[in-house]
Structures are given as C-alpha cells and as structure tokens.
Amino acid sequence: MDLVPPRLGAALCLIVAATFASACGTASGGEASGADLYRYCESCHQPDGRGDQLYGAPSIAGLPEWYVASQLERFSNGLRGRHPDDVEGLRMRPMSFQLTTESQRRAVAQYVASLPPVVNPPTLTDVDLSAGEQTYVMCIACHGEKGEGNQEVGAPPIAGLDDWYVALQIRKFRSGIRGSAPGDAIGPTMAAMSMAITPEAVDDVAAYVHSLPR
Numbered sequence: 001m002d003l004v005p006p007r008l009g010a011a012l013c014l015i016v017a018a019t020f021a022s023a024c025g026t027a028s029g030g031e032a033s034g035a036d037l038y039r040y041c042e043s044c045h046q047p048d049g050r051g052d053q054l055y056g057a058p059s060i061a062g063l064p065e066w067y068v069a070s071q072l073e074r075f076s077n078g079l080r081g082r083h084p085d086d087v088e089g090l091r092m093r094p095m096s097f098q099l100t101t102e103s104q105r106r107a108v109a110q111y112v113a114s115l116p117p118v119v120n121p122p123t124l125t126d127v128d129l130s131a132g133e134q135t136y137v138m139c140i141a142c143h144g145e146k147g148e149g150n151q152e153v154g155a156p157p158i159a160g161l162d163d164w165y166v167a168l169q170i171r172k173f174r175s176g177i178r179g180s181a182p183g184d185a186i187g188p189t190m191a192a193m194s195m196a197i198t199p200e201a202v203d204d205v206a207a208y209v210h211s212l213p214r
Helices: 005-028 033-043 063-075 087-096 102-114 129-143 163-175 187-194 198-210
Strands: none
Touching: 033 087, 033 102, 033 187, 063 087, 063 102, 129 187, 129 198, 163 198
16 A cells, blocks of 8 residues: 555655755765765655655665665666556655765665664564464575575565565565566566465565564
C-alpha cells in the first residue's frame, strides 16, 4: 500500500533535491562532509537514520559503507528506482542525482555507517516466525545464517531490517519492479531467488529477518 500519493511524494523529492543542490553548490572549502550531505536525507530517513514507513524510507543507520555507496550509485545510474511502478524508488532516485561524485557518495555512506543501528518495532501481523525461519534457509548462502551479509557477493546485512521493507523488496523482486534493469549484474540473482519464496511466505520470512539481532 502506498501511504503517500505519488504526486505528493514526487513534489517533496523535488523540493528537497533543489534544497540539497543549492546547499552543495554553496558549500565552501571543497567537498561537503558526510554529515552535511546527510542533512538532506533526514526528511525521509530521519536524523538518526531510523527511516519512516510513511515515505517508504527504511532504517539505514549502521548499514555498511560499501552497501550504502553502491545503492546510491545504482539509484543514480538507473539500475534501481527507474521502473515506473517503483513508487518508493522513484522518490529516492532524484535525491541520488545530487551526489554527483564518488567521494560525495562515499562521504554519505561513511556517515550512515557511523550511525548506531536502529531496529524499529515490527509492523507485520499474523506471521509465523517458525515458517519464516524455514523459508530463510534458502537465503543463507548469500545473506548468512545470522543475516550478516556478504560483500563479496553483494549481499547486504539484513538482520533487524524493517519487516515491511523486507517484504516490499521481496515482492518488488518477484514482480520485476526491482532487479530487472538492463545491465544489472546483481539484481537478477535476487530476483531469481525471490521466486522460490511463495507469496504466502513473504511476510513470514520478512518477520523472521526482522527478528534477527543486528
């Protein structure tokens, strides 16, 4: 369910992006710091990185630098957030355009990684954690038994991630909204794996992932 009308979400993105661009353009002393650049992510992801489901923004605090930087680049080059049905991605993509250099992306990623991890309360109801654990077995090869992730295969840590966000991303992979962009060398792997998760099991495995300690 889209909790913010797409037009309103797009308008908010453009307003924030314009402010972001202005701030970056007037920053003195060369490249802005990660903390300075992150100020313009706060409207969705919040100052402490806890995210906001209202805007489809997940908790990102404490995610590893390599993953945050890679996703910013993927949004920027169209490997993510370009599909016309990806409402949340289409909000994020204009923001990624404002980070025009690798050093800016790295600075923001370093700052996000430095934030203490925030695990939000669960939101999914009527879930079966035992069934979710059984389904999660197929995810261990990439994401690890404890959801710790594996940079070598491009799999991020997922333990403690918002259950609503995990479920949403699995459904996006299943439907081709995510992981189907031309030239995407990583997304198709997850898209293929997602097809092994039955629609009925999505919420269960998402709830189980959320229950794993960060």
